[in-house]
Amino acid sequence: MVVAVIIAAGFFYCRTKSSEMIR
Helix, strand or coil, rough: HHHHHHHHHHHHHHHHHHHHCCC
């Protein structure tokens, strides 16, 4: 499903952004 891919990408992007903030 396209929706699932978008959600996964959004979650991964949010996690990466949070990791950068912690740094």
